[in-house]
């Protein structure tokens with residue numbers, strides 16, 4: 541069950557991306573954090589405790605929201621705009 545439930549921008553243009561290899565759709569104007577948490581119950585697992593994380597500061601300061609692209613580029617989910625075709629991987633599961 542997703543952590544976030546969209547209450548605004550439901551009719552904005554869909555933006556296709558993959559999350560750990562699974563096809564997903566966010567909405568135009570989403571950050572990666574919004575797009576991911578509208579699909580999943582956690583953003584990633586902590587590399588220290590293994591506990592689920594959903595970001596903390598939501599403003600690019602705490603580094604609790606790192607995700608990566610399949611290319612290996614690391615991104616802060618809270619301050620990165622979703623772009624069509626992004627292939628996002630999280631520490632929850634690696635893409636096949």
Ligand code: FES
Nearest residue numbers: 595596598603618
């Ligand atoms: S939630 Fe703090 S940097 Fe993204």
